[in-house]
Amino acid sequence: AAGVAGFSAGVTGFAAGAADFSAGVAGFAAGVTDFSAGVAGFAAGVASFAAGVTGFAAGVTGFATGVAGFAAGAADFSAGVAGFAAGVTGFAAGVTDFSAGVT
DSSP: HHHHHHHHHHHHHHHHHHHHHHHHHHHHHHHHHHHHHHHHHHHHHHHHHHHHHHHHHHOOOOOOOOHHHHHHHHHHHHHHHHHHHHHHHHHHHHHHHHHHHHH
16 A cells, blocks of 8 residues: 555656656747847847948048048138239239329
8 A cells, every 4th residue: 555655656746747847848948049039139239230330430431531621621711812812912903003094
C-alpha cells in the first residue's frame, strides 16, 4: 500500500514536472522572439546612426559652402562700394567740367 501511495505521488510529481518543463520551453521560445526583436531593433538603430552621420557630414559641407559664399558676397559688396565711390568722384568731376563749360 505504501508503494502504491509512493508511486501515485511520483506520478503526480512527474506530471507537475512535465507542466513546469512545458512552461519553461514556452518561456524560452518567448525569450528567443524577444532576442530576435532586439537584434532587429539594434540593426535599425545602427542604420539610423549611419544616416545621421551622413546627414551631419552633408550639413558641415553645406555650412562651409555657405561661409565661402558669404565671403564671396562680402568681396563683391566691397567692390561695389569702391565702384560707387569711383562713380561719385567721376560725377563730381563731370559737374566741375559742366560748370566750366557753362562759364
